[in-house]
Amino acid sequence: MVLWYVIGFILVLIASCEFYALKTGVPTVTSNPSARRKMIELLKEEAALRTRERPFTILDLGSGTGKLALEIGRALPSARVVGLEISLVPYLLSLLRQRIWGLFWATANVAYKREDFWPYDLSGVDAVVIFINGNIRERMAAKLKAALPSGALVISNETHLPDWTPLATHTVGLLKLKVVVYRQA
Numbered sequence: 001m002v003l004w005y006v007i008g009f010i011l012v013l014i015a016s017c018e019f020y021a022l023k024t025g026v027p028t029v030t031s032n033p034s035a036r037r038k039m040i041e042l043l044k045e046e047a048a049l050r051t052r053e054r055p056f057t058i059l060d061l062g063s064g065t066g067k068l069a070l071e072i073g074r075a076l077p078s079a080r081v082v083g084l085e086i087s088l089v090p091y092l093l094s095l096l097r098q099r100i101w102g103l104f105w106a107t108a109n110v111a112y113k114r115e116d117f118w119p120y121d122l123s124g125v126d127a128v129v130i131f132i133n134g135n136i137r138e139r140m141a142a143k144l145k146a147a148l149p150s151g152a153l154v155i156s157n158e159t160h161l162p163d164w165t166p167l168a169t170h171t172v173g174l175l176k177l178k179v180v181v182y183r184q185a
């Protein structure tokens, strides 16, 4: 009997993830480790160049189960990292992950919000990381162009943004994944 409840519960969780993947056009997949390492290295280089008083603010647009945001927060303890995630189950897993990581490291500089990133205000943001797919790349390119402040860095795992000119494209790992870097004019 209990087993059926467990199976039913797992099916509901899977259905919830599928629902949001269909609704948004982007499934929850964590960036590959070599891509994550490269993104973090680039963010550290960027943070080192900043002279502003306020914390370096980084947004993970679609933070999935939260691993990348936490790794960024750990690598850059003086930065403020915000992960936005619309899908309920990955969002809850992020909170759980943060609780567990919090037993070992300070994670207070990372916050997860269950929010849609399309209407989100990007005006105070210094850098965004994205791992999206072709379904929404045009819309994302336009959103970032319209909403990011001048000088903000965009680091994209795999997806090229139309109408943006890359500063650099890095090929990483055995799978030769692309990490593409842009800067808002």
Ligand SMILES: C[S@@+](CC[C@H](N)C(=O)[O-])C[C@H]1O[C@@H](n2cnc3c(N)ncnc32)[C@H](O)[C@@H]1O
Pocket: 020, 021, 024, 026, 027, 028, 029, 030, 031, 060, 061, 062, 063, 064, 065, 067, 068, 084, 085, 086, 087, 090, 115, 116, 117, 118, 130, 131, 132, 157
């Ligand atoms: C491929 S995952 C990337 C996870 C993480 N950023 C990483 O690189 O490991 C993309 C996430 O974006 C989320 N997403 C898609 N559209 C969204 C929206 N409009 N608002 C917030 N999150 C969204 C999806 O639910 C999915 O979990």
